[in-house]
Amino acid sequence: MNSVYVDLAIGLVIAFLLFSLLVSGINEGLVRILSIRSKFLWAYLRDMLDGAEGKRSWIPGTIREVFARLPFGNKDARPKFDPLPPPVRSTATTWSGRLYERLREIDHNTSGRTSIAFVPPGRFAVAMMEMTATEGGVPAMLEQLRQDGSPLYGPLKGIWDSAKDDAEAFRKGVEAWFEGEMQRLTVLYRKYVRWVIAALGLVLTLFFSMDSLEYGKAILTDNAVRAQVAATADGGAAALERRLRDKCPEHPSDPYACVTEILASPAFVQIVGNAPVSVRIPDTGDPQWLWNGGDWLNRLVSPAHWPGFLVTFFALMFGAPFWWDILRRLTGIKLRQPDPTP
Structure with a gap:
């Protein structure tokens, strides 16, 4: 008995496992086809570096926005793909554009917009140090961030004050801070994608x-x-x-x-x-x-x-x-x- x-x-467990794998597979396929992870990352970076546009940030506030705004939004925050190496002097008009100039070497797309969906904290810190060099040093870059009204000014100003004019300590501080931001981004991504998983699970259950x-x-x-x-x-x-x-x-x-x-x-x-x-x-x-x-x-x-x-x-x-x-x-x-x- x-x-x-x-x-x-x-x-029952095998059935639930197979159907769960099917839901995960469909979700992963949609994520890759629509480049959702890359869009999510660069929308986050744009808000973090350049500031949110309008009253509401890019972050979806309702279930409807989760499905409509993120994959099919009118504005794609991803920079256009550029196979050229970063210029000696930045030509970008936005801070997110300047960051992409320093990250081109990890971009492997061949057309359209960037496919970068993850930025290692260490690489971000190195990119920031490269940006400070083109801006004339950390104090000069901080002043430019303040004048542009960038949300990045506050965190970097605090890190620079704690580093006490030590460039290596500043780099490590930026790396640690960005790692925390990526963890926060991961939590946000899972929070919104779970609604997509729920919708796919409901569709497959009924189908x-x-x-x-x-x-x-x-x-x-x-x-x-x-x-x-x-x-x-x-x-x-x-x-x-x-x-x-x-x-x-x-x-x-x-x-x-x-x-x-x-x-x-x-x-x-x-x-x-x-x-x-x-x-x-x-x-x-x-x-x-x-x-x-x-x-x-x-x-x-x-x-x-x-x-x-x-x-x-x-x-x-x-x-x-x-x-x-x-x-x-x-x-x-x-x-x-x-x-x-x-």
Whole structure:
């Protein structure tokens, strides 16, 4: 009896893991195609160096802005890609543009705008030191920042005062400060992207009409059928026919074909087949695409499936790493530890 519940737990965890991986994969694909990480970074840097435009900063304030403003906003804060090395004397008109001049060497795009999505704190600190050289030293750059009304003036002024005119201490201070800013940016990014993850999880749950409660029942049914087949196998075809006649009306006179049909369509295959479009692979011939729009819509509007949909939706919000850890605990899978000896 315990093995039945273990099979049920493992089956549910594997389903949640696979669907969570699908959600993560789609999200990562959208992020790469739309260059969201790069846009997010440079919008943040633009506000930090040049100041926010208008009353509101670039940071989305509502769920609607998360989906509409970030990937498809009218203004793209990313600088245009430039393969040339940084000039000796800056020609940029903004501080974010001057920063990009010092970061071109880590940009590997070939057209359009920059693809830089992460700036190492050490590289940022070196870039700031290069900018101070073009501005005539740290005091001169600080004065220019103050005149331009840059939000960067306050933090750099405090770091320079603490460094007591020591350029190396100033560089280390800038590096430590920027590392903290990147941590803050990561928290903001995850805060807004989780709404995208939630939307993708909801869409996939409804598209596959993944009723977790129904799926759990199907797993138990599979186990019951297997146990029934094993218990009656010694009785021959007649015993199987009496036990399984109602389960496979397509094969009334061939119990072995019935058993094959049942065991070849496990619970997960059945639950995935509830999507609007499914594929059936016959014994012979080409795969057949089936339209299940009517049955799919009936499942969505049926209140009996809503609790299962909610369970699936909230399960996907835990993410693939969570379900992978649960699966490892249930199955005893151990990760290979690196050999400490060279």
